[in-house]
Amino acid sequence: MDRPIRVLVAKPGLDGHDRGAKVIARALRDAGMEVIYTGLRQTPEQIVASAIQEDVDVVALSILSGAHNHLFPKVVELLKAEGAEDILIIGGGVIPEDDIPELKKAGIEEVFTPGTPTTTTIEFIKNNLKK
Amino acid sequence: MLILDLVKKLLEGDKRACARAITKAENNEKGALEILKEIYKYTGNAHIVGITGPPGGGKSTLTYRLSKELSDKGKKVGIIAIDPTSPFTGGSILGDRIRMNKLSTDPNVFIRSMGTRGHLGGLSKATYGAIKIFDAFGCDYIFIETVGVGQSEVDIVKTADTVVMVMVPGLGDDIQAIKAGIMEIADIFAINKSDLDGAERTTGEIKMMVEMDNSDKKPPILNVIASQNEGIEDLVKEIICHKEYLVSSGELEGKRTERLRSEIIDLVEQEIKSRIFNDRDIYNLLDNILKDVYNKEVDPYSAKDELFNAII
Numbered sequence: 371m372d373r374p375i376r377v378l379v380a381k382p383g384l385d386g387h388d389r390g391a392k393v394i395a396r397a398l399r400d401a402g403m404e405v406i407y408t409g410l411r412q413t414p415e416q417i418v419a420s421a422i423q424e425d426v427d428v429v430a431l432s433i434l435s436g437a438h439n440h441l442f443p444k445v446v447e448l449l450k451a452e453g454a455e456d457i458l459i460i461g462g463g464v465i466p467e468d469d470i471p472e473l474k475k476a477g478i479e480e481v482f483t484p485g486t487p488t489t490t491t492i493e494f495i496k497n498n499l500k501k
Numbered sequence: 502m503l504i505l506d507l508v509k510k511l512l513e514g515d516k517r518a519c520a521r522a523i524t525k526a527e528n529n530e531k532g533a534l535e536i537l538k539e540i541y542k543y544t545g546n547a548h549i550v551g552i553t554g555p556p557g558g559g560k561s562t563l564t565y566r567l568s569k570e571l572s573d574k575g576k577k578v579g580i581i582a583i584d585p586t587s588p589f590t591g592g593s594i595l596g597d598r599i600r601m602n603k604l605s606t607d608p609n610v611f612i613r614s615m616g617t618r619g620h621l622g623g624l625s626k627a628t629y630g631a632i633k634i635f636d637a638f639g640c641d642y643i644f645i646e647t648v649g650v651g652q653s654e655v656d657i658v659k660t661a662d663t664v665v666m667v668m669v670p671g672l673g674d675d676i677q678a679i680k681a682g683i684m685e686i687a688d689i690f691a692i693n694k695s696d697l698d699g700a701e702r703t704t705g706e707i708k709m710m711v712e713m714d715n716s717d718k719k720p721p722i723l724n725v726i727a728s729q730n731e732g733i734e735d736l737v738k739e740i741i742c743h744k745e746y747l748v749s750s751g752e753l754e755g756k757r758t759e760r761l762r763s764e765i766i767d768l769v770e771q772e773i774k775s776r777i778f779n780d781r782d783i784y785n786l787l788d789n790i791l792k793d794v795y796n797k798e799v800d801p802y803s804a805k806d807e808l809f810n811a812i813i
Contacts, residue, residue: 372528373527373528373530374591374592374616374618395594396594398592399587399592399593399594400587400590400592401590401592402590402591402592403592404586404592404593404595404614405592405593405594405595406595406598406614407594407596407599408599408605409596409598409599409602412602413606415605415606416602416605416606419605419606420598420605420612422516422517422520423520423605423611423612423613424612424613425520425521425523425524452517453517454517
């Protein structure tokens with residue numbers, strides 16, 4: 371591909387820590403991607419509006435607060451409502467193994483838990499783009 | 502989506518169509534030129550405001566406040582926020598939205614982040630296309646937030662109708678203020694973080710510099726604190742005042758005509774360059790001469806003559 375992959379890295383909900391999101395943002399940058407980082411405490415509505423305006427290929431959600439079962443599917447739903455089904459949605463953070471199947475069913479294509487090498491995430495993005 | 506459909510939707514104010522059109526222009530995709538040609542006749546209504554200044558000066562926060570103020574007045578605002586692209590990997594972190602998040606869901610505002618993608622001068626190459634797209638999309642104001650600039654990234658002056666130079670206290674003495682380059686391009690000075698120590702001195706130095714200016718329209722100097730929304734209303738007034746001045750003095754037409762001249766020259770240059778260097782024979786000829794130049798058998802200036810003769 372001769373254009374950079376555009377990724378929105380977003381932290382939904384009331385979550386005060388973004389070290390992980392920044393590490394991912396930096397790793398994706400070093401992999402040649404354009405990373406739009408929107409900072410802490412985003413509502414799903416803000417995330418979706420940003421994804422649409424920025425016309426991103428990927429939305430990467432990071433969450434540590436435990437509200438993933440509510441917030442992740444909400445983002446998927448709102449993106450669908452905008453007709454943006456061609457955006458790849460992935461998630462990461464402190465997420466119990468048991469929750470992952472449901473999240474995938476809801477439309478989160480992959481969930482990366484702590485300790486995942488950033489190269490795994492990068493490869494996944496490169497191999498699963500929908501645009 | 503077909504190009505004409507996309508253009509139609511863009512003109513109707515559809516956000517997705519606007520986003521897609523900018524992507525196409527940015528990536529120089531098939532159809533991008535068709536879109537830009539098609540929408541050109543619908544452009545010229547937006548007032549283009551450049552927000553420039555050193556990194557960390559508060560450009561994003563200020564752009565957020567100004568856009569909010571205008572949106573509250575019912576104006577439609579487009580923001581192009583530019584951050585640097587890595588010269589090594591081509592990647593970038595576009596972080597200007599962090600300061601503007603509250604505007605993401607504002608129906609009157611559209612924010613687009615862009616990497617410079619190798620373009621010098623403080624803008625990205627696609628800025629010019631994105632401005633036209635925002636204009637046709639129906640924006641009343643388009644803010645272009647440049648990358649953090651140093652002393653000579655002055656492309657914004659060739660792009661914006663009004664340039665707001667964001668200064669902060671404590672960046673240098675009065676010698677900085679009288680140097681050529683970035684300090685010459687401001688239509689308005691906004692001294693941000695004016696609650697910090699040294700704000701008075703910085704204001705004084707810029708005042709002194711402005712007073713030495715011989716032009717009819719001396720740039721106003723405003724003290725603002727963007728993070729606390731202080732001085733923003735006055736700054737918006739100055740922007741509108743400058744806009745009205747440009748129209749009433751006839752300067753706007755001259756400014757925009759000159760901008761078109763340089764845009765067309767740029768386009769021709771790009772076309773010539775790409776035609777020449779995509780030509781296999783020229784490419785091979787250059788390759789061959791290169792060795793001789795390296796071995797000091799030919800100097801670069803004679804090599805230029807040889808290439809030039811082969812081209813014309």
